[in-house]
């Protein structure tokens with residue numbers, strides 16, 4: 001009889017695992033999720049609220065895809081995993097056996113026990129239920145607040161702003177997202193937030209949430225001693241791996257569900273992937289948690305290979321991330337530290353308008369490029385990755401920079417300016433940028 005593979009979680013990691021297991025095997029595949037019937041793009045949640053997309057537009061596959069590919073979908077909550085019996089207990093009372101179990105249960109919003117955080121109108125942003133609550137609690141309000149200067153915080157501020165709701169944005173740090181962005185990048189985003197008339201309060205923490213007689217939020221107080229009236233509060237102070245499902249089992253956890261390089265947990269035939277997984281060893285890379293869309297997809301494909309018989313250790317890809325801060329696109333490739341040591345050089349170019357920035361970091365000892373940061377400009381991912389992996393030097397990268405622009409027809413070209421700046425700073429090492437060549441020849445030459 002064919003093996004029964006059960007996957008808990010229909011996000012990017014669980015779905016990718018299911019798709020590849022189907023491609024490479026004839027196993028019976030079941031995907032269980034409590035949140036939605038079908039896989040949707042969590043990263044597009046903000047665009048539903050902003051009216052750019054409907055929920056059905058965020059589903060990457062047609063609903064018939066699952067039956068056509070013989071992937072059974074169950075909408076239910078898994079309460080408990082019985083690893084000694086290879087069984088799951090579902091909320092509906094059903095008991096589901098498995099031969100192989102993949103935990104792809106994602107993250108959950110992290111709150112810090114603030115007084116009043118359970119009042120109506122106070123919430124995080126992780127899934128569809130949060131979006132529904134946000135829809136409900138922001139109807140006709142006069143003011144909102146958001147706490148937490150990360151990627152989801154700025155998204156929530158933009159969502160509220162799109163509905164003309166005035167927003168106070170509390171950020172604990174000296175400057176927005178400055179544990180990830182170097183000072184110049186961070187300052188550009190501070191300005192972008194203010195340009196959108198968001199009341200940005202840096203170095204300010206939430207103290208307390210105040211309620212009215214109906215149990216709904218009416219105001220917050222801050223560490224600066226202010227009281228801000230608001231009928232909605234977004235708590236975007238980070239996410240943490242969702243380990244609820246294994247809490248009563250013998251599956252080992254730390255912050256996340258502990259896995260080795262094959263995504264195997266300590267329990268036989270039980271794997272964990274995506275946001276909920278935590279690598280046991282540092283050997284796989286410098287971070288033990290990977291809580292990103294593309295890493296979830298990579299995990300799903302890698303675990304499918306192992307489950308289908310080709311046991312392969314996961315190799316972390318080069319780090320990249322992208323986001324949009326109101327109107328400014330952000331991309332980062334490789335290693336960009338906020339305050340690198342003396343051994344790292346940084347070529348930094350900013351447009352006069354102040355909304356575009358290119359940073360290329362390199363090792364001073366051999367000129368090898370180690371990372372790119374881009375604001376307001378898009379470079380080709382494949383090319384930046386190739387240059388970093390091939391350990392290309394600054395002169396090589398700058399000579400070939402014209403090939404990096406993502407869409408030369410529609411985007412202004414700034415590459416000449418950054419090369420001119422390099423030449424000015426390095427009189428003994430003049431670079432001439434080669435004329436633009438197609439991506440194909442740039443990638444394969």
Ligand SMILES: Cc1cc2nc3c(=O)[nH]c(=O)nc-3n(C[C@H](O)[C@H](O)[C@H](O)COP(=O)(O)OP(=O)(O)OC[C@H]3O[C@@H](n4cnc5c(N)ncnc54)[C@H](O)[C@@H]3O)c2cc1C
Pocket residue numbers: 008009010011012013014032033034035036042043044045046076077078079104105106107125126127152155242245273274275276290291292293294296322323
């Ligand atoms: C608002 C927002 C914006 C984001 N933007 C970006 C971005 O721009 N770029 C980027 O790289 N990343 C982004 N991320 C992060 C990215 O979305 C996540 O890293 C990714 O979705 C995690 O995928 P996953 O498959 O591991 O888990 P999830 O997508 O969280 O899926 C897990 C699913 O399992 C279900 N589940 C959990 N426990 C149970 C249970 N016991 N029984 C049944 N079902 C259960 C959950 O309800 C959920 O549906 C964003 C995240 C959020 C919240």
